[in-house]
Amino acid sequence: MATKLYVYTGTGNSLWVARQLALELKDATLDFIPNLSRHFKVDADRIGFIFPVHIWGLPSHVIQFIDHLQINPETYLFALAVNATQPAATLLQLKKLMLTRGHSLAQGYSISLPSNYTPWGGPGPVETQQRLFREAKEKIRAIAGTILRQERKKVDRGPLWQNILFSWIYKMSFRSVRRMDKKFWVDDKCNSCGICSKVCPPSNVEMIDEKPSWLHRCEQCLACLQWCPQEAIQYGKRTVKYPRYHHPEVTLKDILDQAKANKE
Ligand SMILES: Cc1cc2nc3c(=O)[nH]c(=O)nc-3n(C[C@H](O)[C@H](O)[C@H](O)COP(=O)(O)O)c2cc1C
Ligand code: SF4
Ligand code: SF4
The missing domain is CATH 3.30.70.20 (Alpha-Beta Plaits)
Structure with a gap:
């Protein structure tokens, strides 16, 4: 079975996650999410989207990709939203976006890694970073099993108050x-x-x-x-x-x- 992983990254966390997942899945190929202004056909049994959470939601780059994606309706779809502990409702946003485009997201996982949002502070002490990498590796191993079994389940999300408040901030700031x-x-x-x-x-x-x-x-x-x-x-x-x-x-x-x- 062919799996394609599409990744977008600023500082490499999402690329590292995609590489770890590819190692576990064994059959996966990895590409960067392209900058698109026209439809893009992907032929694969399974497609995974791996990207950072930006302002508690999807980066515009990812939205554009989903908007232009042409896939077989049978394709098994999954996503990993890489974040600094606050994914909020990003994966719910992705699930809804996909539904409006006629696609069904089977699974969506949050992976927490060091923060790259330097205007709010550094990435934290090295020991904390190492712990996050270890925990992420374990979670990715488990996720790979669920992908290979083609399971369907609820997507990861933050607490309700964060999903409401932060999704509102995301919407307010998106255009700027x-x-x-x-x-x-x-x-x-x-x-x-x-x-x-x-x-x-x-x-x-x-x-x-x-x-x-x-x-x-x-x-x-x-x-x-x-x-x-x-x-x-x-x-x-x-x-x-x-x-x-x-x-x-x-x-x-x-x-x-x-x-x-x-x-x-
Ligand atoms: C503009 C911007 C906004 C961010 N917003 C969030 C956020 O809402 N929640 C969160 O947990 N992390 C947030 N982050 C941190 C990144 O999601 C996190 O560090 C991620 O691992 C970076 O992945 P990358 O190295 O693949 O770009 C933000 C980072 C940037 C640059
Ligand atoms: S932050 Fe803006 S200007 Fe800087 S690399 Fe990313 S997209 Fe380009
Ligand atoms: S800011 Fe200056 S030193 Fe830094 S990457 Fe750009 S050109 Fe190079």
Whole structure:
């Protein structure tokens, strides 16, 4: 049976999760979720979607992919929403979105890993990060079994109060995400290497006069801020004092490959 995993990532957590799952499933192939403006046909027995939770909901990149997906109605569909302990109603949102497109999500799991949302703080102590990686590995192993058995079950979700309140915040902020890049700025550590421009999935960073400039079609994945080798990109006032993060087993080349796949 052929399984296809489609992944979207800013700092590698979701890519690591997809790779761990592929190891367990054995028959799976892995691709990046493409940047789409037209229909996209996928032929597989099972399809999995693996992506980060952004502002308690689905990143626009994932919504666009689901909107343009053409699949056989028999395909077994599952998702892993990678987060920093607050998935809220993201997987319910995905399930509903899929239903409106005629697809049925059989399972949806939350995987909690270190936070990459540096404006709210760092990723936490190394011991805590290691614990999260261990727990995630165990959960992914169990999830793989349920996928191979093609089980159907309720999707993971947060507490009811979070789902109501945070889904409301998600809806209120969704339209302004593209312009949230107005808060990025670059400090004098920038050496004009251009990596921030190359890692950006929607090509939202342009080098002007050898410094990055943001074009207001941002997806808030934070790849530019996290992969800058000089830690020269700041967001608002608070990122100056927090350490950067990317998954330790994911490399800059992986993120450049994602950006390249998006430009094809
Ligand atoms: C803009 C933004 C919003 C985020 N919102 C949430 C959230 O609502 N809940 C949560 O648990 N984590 C949130 N996070 C943290 C990421 O979901 C988490 O760190 C994830 O593992 C990152 O995955 P990635 O490395 O594949 O991009 C957010 C991160 C970003 C950049
Ligand atoms: S990645 Fe960092 S150092 Fe390189 S151009 Fe961008 S801001 Fe400057
Ligand atoms: S500008 Fe930065 S945060 Fe926005 S989509 Fe590009 S890499 Fe992600």
